[in-house]
Amino acid sequence: MNYQTILEEIQKEIQPYFKNGKVADYIPALAKVDPNQFAMSIQLFDGSQYNIGTVDNKFSIQSISKVFAFTLALNHYGKGLYKRVGHEPSGDPFNSLVQLEYENGIPRNPFINAGAIVTIDSLVSLHRKNSFEYILNFIKKVSNDDSITYDEEIFKSELNHGFRNFALINMIKSYNNIYNPIDDVIDAYFKQCSIMMTPCQLAKAMLFLANHGVNPLNNERIITNEKAKRINSVMLTCGHYDASGDFAYKVGLPGKSGVGGGIVAIVPQKMAICVYSPKLNAQSNSYIGTKALELFTTKTGLSIF
Template identity: 75%
Template sequence: MDFNNILKEIQDEIQKYFTRGKLPDYIPMLAQADENDFAMSLITLDGEEFNIGCSDKKFSIQSISKVYTFTLALEHYSKQLYTRVGHEPSGDPFNSLVQLEYESGIPRNPFINAGAIVTTDCLSSIYGENAFNEILNFIRKVSNDTTIANDEEIFTSELGHGFRNFALINLMKSYSNIKNPVDDVIQTYFKQCSIMMNTKQLAKSMLFLANHGKDPFSKSTIINVSKAKRINSLMLTCGHYDASGDFAYRVGLPGKSGVGGGIVAVVPKKMGICVYSPKLNKHGNSLIGTKALELFTTKTGLSIF
């Protein structure tokens, strides 16, 4: 399959969508992104890479970080994790308080904000003040890149404007579903959201999930087959908040979005994918990124369905 040509076709066909969507303004640093940016990267299990657009440009991974924290928490806690965070789609916006209160402080899944805050709290119980470094080191490991780091300016911007996330964590604390100091956990959460990566690094970081939990290059087991299946299934059903069903319908791949404009996706037994475009749709997902992935699976037939 001529992936280079397919990527060029996608880049041509998405041009008409650049007038749509908008930059997220509730995190001031994210509102400064170049709204004309676009990048897409594929990397196969045998190491072939295909890129188009500004694939070397780094952006904050935001909620894509939830895949890594969930993987680490699932590895440590296994089924016990589900006593504190569920594995069902929410059907509500990613930062909703209503459902959380109705369900007594147990987030519906680990890919909404409340759920990711709980998995971060779980990791804080294991790693203490080193929780963020352990998360960062895990991301460096699965990306095979020790240069990956977070952006302090974006972290500070989120910390100063993340009022809804403070509300979520305090509500869960009132239900005893946060075990560590609120300020420590929320800072670790905002730091992981401010990690900077490009589409090449992110596509590579998904390869262990495309390969049943094994790094295809080092052959080391990152997570077992059963847990990799669980992570991929949650990416399909919950990875795009209240638009997850629509993403499964249009794209048909396990994926996870972030309000920084990135979307990662997995083609099982074949490749990892990442697309970047910072203007978002009304659900908080990259508008052009979603369209690019829909075009990709339509042109290649590489949907899981």
């Protein structure tokens, strides 16, 4: 299969869609990005890559970071983590307070903001003020790239405007499901969302989840087969907030989006993909990115269904 030709076809076919969507302007630092960017990177198990667009430009990975934090927490706590955060789709917006109150401070899954905050709290219990460095070092390891870091301006922007996330963490704390000081947890959370990566780096970083928990580039086991299966299933059912069902229906791959405009997806036993385009749809997922992945699975037949 000629993946490069397919990427070039996709780039042409998505052009009419650039008039749709808008960037995440509720985080001021993200509002400044060029809205018309597009990049897509495919990483195969043998190390070969296929790229289109601005694949070497870094962007804020935002909620894609939740996959890595969830991997670390699940690796340490196993099923015990589910006492504090569930693994069911929420059906509500990613920053909803309503469901959290109904369900007594136990977030539905680790990919909505409330669940990600609890996941970070579980890591702070282990690593205290070094929790963010622990997450960052893990991302450097799975992407085999020590240059990855976070953006201080985006971090400060989130810290100064993340009122809904402060409301979430305080509500969860009121239900005794945050064990550590709020400032330590929220700092680590906003910093992980502010990590900057290229589509190439992100595609490479997701390969272990496409290969039963083993990084195919160096045969290092990152997580057990069973836990990799759990993470992929939560990506499929919860990875795109209240549009997760729609993404599964149209694309048919486990994936995770971020409001920075990135989406990662995996084709089991074949590849990892990252697409970037910062204009978002109504559910805060990349409008062009979702369309590009739909075209990719349609053209290649590479869906899990």
